[in-house]
Amino acid sequence: MNNGDIAFIGGGNMARSLIGGLVAQGHAASAIRVAEPVPALRDALRADFGVAVFESGAEAVAGAGTWVLATKPQVLREVCETLATQARMVRPLVVSIAAGITTTQIARWLGDAGLPVVRTMPNTPALLGAGATGLYANAAVDATSRHFAETLLSAAGTTVWIDDEARMDAVTAVSGSGPAYVFLLAEAMIAAGMEEGLPAEAARALALQTVLGAARMLTESDVDAAELRRRVTSRGGTTQAAIETFEAGGFRALVASAIHAARVRGAALSAAND
Numbered sequence: 001m002n003n004g005d006i007a008f009i010g011g012g013n014m015a016r017s018l019i020g021g022l023v024a025q026g027h028a029a030s031a032i033r034v035a036e037p038v039p040a041l042r043d044a045l046r047a048d049f050g051v052a053v054f055e056s057g058a059e060a061v062a063g064a065g066t067w068v069l070a071t072k073p074q075v076l077r078e079v080c081e082t083l084a085t086q087a088r089m090v091r092p093l094v095v096s097i098a099a100g101i102t103t104t105q106i107a108r109w110l111g112d113a114g115l116p117v118v119r120t121m122p123n124t125p126a127l128l129g130a131g132a133t134g135l136y137a138n139a140a141v142d143a144t145s146r147h148f149a150e151t152l153l154s155a156a157g158t159t160v161w162i163d164d165e166a167r168m169d170a171v172t173a174v175s176g177s178g179p180a181y182v183f184l185l186a187e188a189m190i191a192a193g194m195e196e197g198l199p200a201e202a203a204r205a206l207a208l209q210t211v212l213g214a215a216r217m218l219t220e221s222d223v224d225a226a227e228l229r230r231r232v233t234s235r236g237g238t239t240q241a242a243i244e245t246f247e248a249g250g251f252r253a254l255v256a257s258a259i260h261a262a263r264v265r266g267a268a269l270s271a272a273n274d
């Protein structure tokens with residue numbers, strides 16, 4: 001990696017997933033610096049990945065050419081304003097993973113409207129290198145920094161560039177929050193299997209392998225989701241009974257409403273924390 005050390009501001013769930021992905025891909029742990037106020041999280045990051053940990057952001061960014069903003073959106077303004085003096089001196093490449101917060105807000109809070117900022121939206125499967133990340137670069141990001149940001153997030157899985165920043169809230173709603181939807185489906189399938197008489201362990205083993213196997217079929221074959229679904233659904237059979245129940249209950253509209261609510265919440269986070 002070029003651009004010097006990478007400083008993470010915030011060492012919580014998502015930063016941990018990204019750091020895990022980077023280290024697993026062979027990125028030098030000694031070149032990763034993390035600011036995290038919670039001592040137990042700092043200790044775990046150091047023990048698990050060998051990264052350098054600090055209590056304050058000011059210490060973590062010293063010598064780092066790339067800053068990854070990984071705190072909650074609600075504290076990001078304060079975090080940026082604390083680092084503004086160093087940002088004006090260093091002019092780092094800033095990579096944000098915060099939901100909702102725009103590149104314009106980040107550059108303004110860091111005290112330099114011309115700062116290169118890449119707004120990204122990863123997801124937690126990054127920990128396994130199986131994440132999906134949408135990226136948007138503001139006009140100040142040059143080709144080298146764009147490539148660097150993509151390399152950094154590639155350690156977490158697949159990357160997709162988004163040209164219009166307004167669409168980043170839709171990325172958040174589909175893939176940023178998306179793992180939770182799949183986990184909810186898995187929870188519901190396990191609970192329903194138990195209600196139908198399966199032992200808990202059997203329900204869990206069968207539901208989880210089904211999610212994994214179906215995800216592999218979706219990604220490893222050329223056949224689209226609708227056709228894969230049709231191939232499971234024998235006319236007059238058990239799947240048809242289940243799918244008709246989903247459709248009658250408004251499953252597609254419910255998914256659309258949930259994803260819309262997430263997108264709207266992303267936009268609201270931007271306004272509420274400005």
Ligand SMILES: NC(=O)C1=CN([C@@H]2O[C@H](COP(=O)(O)OP(=O)(O)OC[C@H]3O[C@@H](n4cnc5c(N)ncnc54)[C@H](OP(=O)(O)O)[C@@H]3O)[C@@H](O)[C@H]2O)C=CC1
Nearest residue numbers: 009010011012013014035036070071072073097098099122
């Ligand atoms: N979780 C996910 O699946 C995804 C999250 N994101 C985004 O990632 C960001 C982080 O989310 P997530 O990891 O879930 O949240 P976490 O709360 O797990 O992590 C954020 C961490 O930052 C710490 N923190 C707070 N203030 C500071 C500060 N001034 N300097 C350094 N660290 C600080 C928090 O400590 P404390 O708890 O004491 O406040 C916390 O440990 C959010 O902006 C979110 O939108 C993006 C994609 C997916």
Ligand SMILES: O=C(O)[C@@H]1CCC=N1
Nearest residue numbers: 098099172176177178
């Ligand atoms: O729930 C959230 O706000 C964050 C952003 C995407 C996933 N988790």
